[in-house]
Amino acid sequence: MSGPQASCWAQGTSACAPVASPVVEEEDRIGCANAECLGLHDPCTSFFLTNDQSCLQMNEFSWKDVTNALSLANLILGLFSIFCSFCKRCHCASWMLLISFLLDMAVGAITRHLSLCSKSGVELNDLAVYTTFGLASAMLLGVDGPLSGFLGIIYVLAATFRLCFYSTGAQLTYKGLPCRYASCVLASTSLLTKGNTFILSCMASLMILFMMDQSYYPHDEILESENWKKMVYLGGIIMLLLSPFSLTAFYCLLWSLSYIFFPDALWGKAACLRLQCREN
Template identity: 85%
Template sequence: MILGLFSIFCSFCKKSHCASWMLLVSFLLDMAVRAMTRHLNICSKLGAELNDIAVFTTFGLASALLLGVDGPLKAFLAIIYVLAASFRLCFYSAGITLTYQGLPSPYASCVLASTSLLTKGNTFILSCMASLMILFMIDQSYYPRDEILESEKWKKMVYLGGIIVLLLCPFSLTAFYCLMWSLSYIFFPDVLWGKAACLRLHHQ
């Protein structure tokens, strides 16, 4: 939530580069925090509510502000993005526990932040990408739960790779890595991220 608020502040100060970096760090940190709470068994109703607020602030509002609000069309698209992220949160507590319904907003946020960094804030490309992410978030297709740090070793290596490129590699390479990671989850959930396996377990 704190990183999301910093990202919002950076967007208002016209520093989209910093705002995007805050979102990428939040994307990686979100996975670590969720894994930690499950491992330590410290989940609670209050924690779940705070998590929803943090997700809305960071991966909804802060991500939408990357689009800018300096015109009616941009502002309208940003509002639609926030509404889509809010709509998406309604499905976190759905009956199916092994899958998400609709694209999780952290992945949509990661795509926007990476695109912003790679295109140096090109508003047309960002708007097109945001429109696509809105469709994925409100579409009620199923995606596997991304418990990467509690899953196969290769998934943990993907996460570790994200940390390494964030700390050691050029900014453009980090953005490209995160973009490919997110797009692979969006377009190849069956093949790469185990959607089919999750659904088989659910049916069993």
């Protein structure tokens, strides 16, 4: 035996032990890396470590899906209301707007109660509000002449301006009359007057002034406030399902007018009390 092998055997095995093949070292390093990856990505371990977090995320996503579905339903009702207005079916168009009025309140209550916030949900809700409480409500005026057509355009512009620029950032107030209450007034008036164009034009002009007004209106928060407010909301649902058109329209009209003319005395008391409690 000669050369490096002979010298190695002469010095003993301890001298030769540190000499290792590069291939073996590479395989050992790869094996350790694979073992670490298996330990980190073990499905059982990751499941038990993040089970609570995953459940919370699933609940949040499920409620976001519910609010998005309600906003989409609101949008579809608005589109059907526009179609009914084109077909001269004012009763059906007004009826769909009243349903959208209740749906929009439910979306707002769920979003505030669960603190849900997503860009897609906000955009979908804004599109539904613009279509239903802006375009569809303006179509109730009966665009059959230059005067009514011009008033309808002004109404849509007022609703658009209200949605885009009257965002105060305050948590307990709106700036300008919310579009859904103006739409509810027009839909109720249309049902009670059987689509009288003159009366609807007068009411639309009044609602435009209220939406463009810079007065502050409290968050009604019907589903999150006193029990009597919840009963008002429940009464609206029962009226829509079981009562005649005229009685339902009268109920919704009184509801909306009470918010318009007595916002703080009736609908802002609970919000003010909560604000005082937070300050104290």
